[in-house]
Amino acid sequence: MATLRGFPTPVRRTYRDSSRVAVAFLAIGLCSCAAFPNSDPLQVSVAGVEPLAGEGLELRLAVKVRVQNPNDSPVDYDGVALSLDLNGHKFGTGVSDEVGTVPRYGESVVTIPITIGVFNMARQVLGLVNGGDTKAVAYKVHGKLEGGVFGTRRFEDQGTIQLPDAAAPN
Numbered sequence: 001m002a003t004l005r006g007f008p009t010p011v012r013r014t015y016r017d018s019s020r021v022a023v024a025f026l027a028i029g030l031c032s033c034a035a036f037p038n039s040d041p042l043q044v045s046v047a048g049v050e051p052l053a054g055e056g057l058e059l060r061l062a063v064k065v066r067v068q069n070p071n072d073s074p075v076d077y078d079g080v081a082l083s084l085d086l087n088g089h090k091f092g093t094g095v096s097d098e099v100g101t102v103p104r105y106g107e108s109v110v111t112i113p114i115t116i117g118v119f120n121m122a123r124q125v126l127g128l129v130n131g132g133d134t135k136a137v138a139y140k141v142h143g144k145l146e147g148g149v150f151g152t153r154r155f156e157d158q159g160t161i162q163l164p165d166a167a168a169p170n
Contacts, residue, residue, distance in 0.1 A: 044068070046065055046066075049061050050064070067155065069107065075102040078097075079095070079099075080146065082114060082141060084114055084116075087127060091124065112143070136162050141157050142157075
């Protein structure tokens with residue numbers, strides 16, 4: 001490939017420009033990380049579950065989660081996502097376009113509609129019938145409060161639900 005004398009080849013110019021851009025992004029990234037104060041994770045617990053109308057064989061539930069903010073600055077969010085696991089298997093997922101704020105050193109209750117497919121319900125029933133623990137069900141909820149590029153906050157809660165005895169003697 002012929003080049004004009006005194007002009008750099010396009011390959012050299014692209015490499016030099018891209019290295020400058022990479023250094024600029026690295027500097028911006030380091031400055032932005034230093035600007036964020038240390039913050040504690042959000043504390044989330046399941047506050048309630050209510051049935052919703054479903055389609056066909058699916059089950060729909062409104063899961064209410066209580067979000068506590070143990071930090072000195074409020075957490076603004078514009079959208080929520082949630083996943084529910086039972087006994088170590090994905091059970092249902094949901095999203096909401098709810099907009100709100102968890103105040104500094106405060107709490108909010110966020111409602112997320114989740115959908116549970118018929119196959120996920122069948123897997124749980126078969127697991128209990130085929131020798132699973134019929135006294136307790138382990139659950140785990142995890143999700144995120146969407147807050148833009150640097151403001152998304154992830155959360156998680158887990159525990160065990162004790163089931164009543166089905167065959168209690170009279």
